[in-house]
Amino acid sequence: MTTPTIAADEPLVRRHLAFGWWALLFFVILGLLLEALHGFKVDWYLGRAFETRRLLWRLAHAHGTLLAVLNLVFAFSASRLRGPALLRASRCLQAAAVALPLGFFGGGLAVDGGDPHPLIALVPLGALFLVAGVFLTARATLESEKSS
Ligand code: HEM
Numbered sequence: 001m002t003t004p005t006i007a008a009d010e011p012l013v014r015r016h017l018a019f020g021w022w023a024l025l026f027f028v029i030l031g032l033l034l035e036a037l038h039g040f041k042v043d044w045y046l047g048r049a050f051e052t053r054r055l056l057w058r059l060a061h062a063h064g065t066l067l068a069v070l071n072l073v074f075a076f077s078a079s080r081l082r083g084p085a086l087l088r089a090s091r092c093l094q095a096a097a098v099a100l101p102l103g104f105f106g107g108g109l110a111v112d113g114g115d116p117h118p119l120i121a122l123v124p125l126g127a128l129f130l131v132a133g134v135f136l137t138a139r140a141t142l143e144s145e146k147s148s
Contacts, residue, residue, distance in 0.1 A: 016075035020068050027064030056108030064101035083143030085136040092133030099126030
């Protein structure tokens with residue numbers, strides 16, 4: 001049985017490995033900062049009037065970490081797939097990993113009576129990028145099947 005080789009020197013794969021690991025570092029550190037806000041019982045995060053901010057920043061942390069891992073999963077997939085859909089999938093997944101957590105975090109920067117900051121508008125945009133990225137990656141698996 002032959003061991004499959006991972007084309008780790010391909011620029012696309014390396015870009016996603018770098019993006020995924022740096023993004024994971026960033027969003028894990030955001031988790032540490034949230035933990036510190038708990039530790040110091042910070043009112044503008046834990047107070048009743050700021051429930052929206054806490055929810056949105058928790059969502060920024062959770063989505064950021066998970067989308068970082070998704071970019072690493074994409075790097076693994078890209079090392080085994082071919083086809084034109086792959087490059088577009090790459091762009092979409094990176095855009096989603098920026099827009100979704102940035103929208104959640106930005107939305108929580110200023111909470112006006114429970115209403116988030118307008119930056120929350122980045123969230124549906126990020127969701128569209130995510131759906132497109134996942135679809136294009138799924139399609140790349142079919143293109144690779146045909147060309148193999
Ligand atoms: C791969 C790594 C991580 C993933 C996937 C992850 C994921 C999540 C998820 C899904 C939640 C929401 C939980 C809920 O609402 O029930 C959460 C909340 C939280 N995480 Fe993480 N996390 C990670 C690493 C960390 C680290 C290293 C820290 C820092 C010690 C951390 C601190 C927190 C805190 C403080 C909350 C709660 C925030 C709040 O409700 O105020 N996370 N995380």
